Amino acid sequence: MNDAVDKGCETCAFYNAAQLKKLGINVDSADFVVALAGNPNTGKSTVFNALTGLRQHTGNWAGKTVTRAEGGFLYSDKRFKLIDLPGTYSLLSTSEDEEVARNFILFGRPDVTVIVADAARLERNLNLVLQVLEITDKAVLCLNLMDEATRHGIKIDERTLAKDLGIPVVATSARSNEGIPELIQTIYEVASNQIACKPHRIKSLPAEVDQAVDELSKKILKTYPDLPNSRWVAMRLLDGDQQILNALKNGDFVSTT
Numbered sequence: 001m002n003d004a005v006d007k008g009c010e011t012c013a014f015y016n017a018a019q020l021k022k023l024g025i026n027v028d029s030a031d032f033v034v035a036l037a038g039n040p041n042t043g044k045s046t047v048f049n050a051l052t053g054l055r056q057h058t059g060n061w062a063g064k065t066v067t068r069a070e071g072g073f074l075y076s077d078k079r080f081k082l083i084d085l086p087g088t089y090s091l092l093s094t095s096e097d098e099e100v101a102r103n104f105i106l107f108g109r110p111d112v113t114v115i116v117a118d119a120a121r122l123e124r125n126l127n128l129v130l131q132v133l134e135i136t137d138k139a140v141l142c143l144n145l146m147d148e149a150t151r152h153g154i155k156i157d158e159r160t161l162a163k164d165l166g167i168p169v170v171a172t173s174a175r176s177n178e179g180i181p182e183l184i185q186t187i188y189e190v191a192s193n194q195i196a197c198k199p200h201r202i203k204s205l206p207a208e209v210d211q212a213v214d215e216l217s218k219k220i221l222k223t224y225p226d227l228p229n230s231r232w233v234a235m236r237l238l239d240g241d242q243q244i245l246n247a248l249k250n251g252d253f254v255s256t257t
């Protein structure tokens with residue numbers, strides 16, 4: 001299909017092309033795949049439109065009633081494919097929307113996941129941010145609706161937030177295009193590994209649970225050595241997550257070169 005596949009390029013989207021195809025995304029013409037996640041009504045589609053302009057189309061996720069929008073943009077000679085995920089408050093897969101969003105981040109392994117958060121209601125948005133960071137290590141927090149936050153007298157220390165979360169934070173007011181050029185530049189830098197993310201992960205588990213997660217995680221890594229989130233997968237298995245169990249059985253975690 002492409003040279004990159006033959007070379008087994010581990011840094012670009014082609015590496016995972018077959019898995020993405022299974023999820024209904026054709027990445028034949030993309031260098032990087034970017035997912036847009038976030039709580040409902042945080043401006044994901046507005047950010048998506050600002051990034052992709054008219055280069056987009058919509059359909060449904062395979063076998064689901066959930067709509068899917070995908071589009072693209074070109075930056076620094078690289079082609080970015082963007083997927084607008086359904087808005088969710090969590091990734092525990094208790095609804096079709098959550099299942100779609102989680103499966104895409106987990107099995108589609110986008111090069112970058114942009115989490116769009118409402119800057120005026122940051123605290124309630126952080127739950128999803130932390131869940132996404134348990135699954136993927138390449139992410140950008142887009143603090144959208146900054147104009148609304150400012151109007152309410154809310155100030156956010158973006159630097160400290162970025163340091164605490166371990167990922168870059170970009171403030172935007174997507175409706176008026178503010179911050180969008182900075183967001184594009186940051187997506188590019190994370191995709192091309194110029195910015196290294198060190199996402200915050202839960203560390204304070206009770207000792208026994210921690211040990212069980214550790215042991216199971218090591219076993220998972222033996223079978224799937226390139227899995228970036230084996231501890232998260234181990235935690236879900238210990239929690240009796242049937243979907244994750246099935247995914248392990250079906251080999252959905254294998255990157256398909």
Ligand SMILES: Nc1nc2c(ncn2[C@@H]2O[C@H](COP(=O)(O)OP(=O)(O)OP(=O)(O)O)[C@@H](O)[C@H]2O)c(=O)[nH]1
Binds near residue numbers: 038043047176
């Ligand atoms: N003031 C202001 N309004 C915004 C901004 N971004 C988006 N909006 C508005 O917020 C509303 C929701 O935006 P959407 O882009 O549909 O949000 P969404 O996250 O895609 O929503 P769902 O897909 O339903 O989860 C719309 O009325 C937008 O015009 C912004 O930066 N500032």
Ligand SMILES: [Mg+2]
Binds near residue numbers: 044045046
């Ligand atoms: Mg939307």
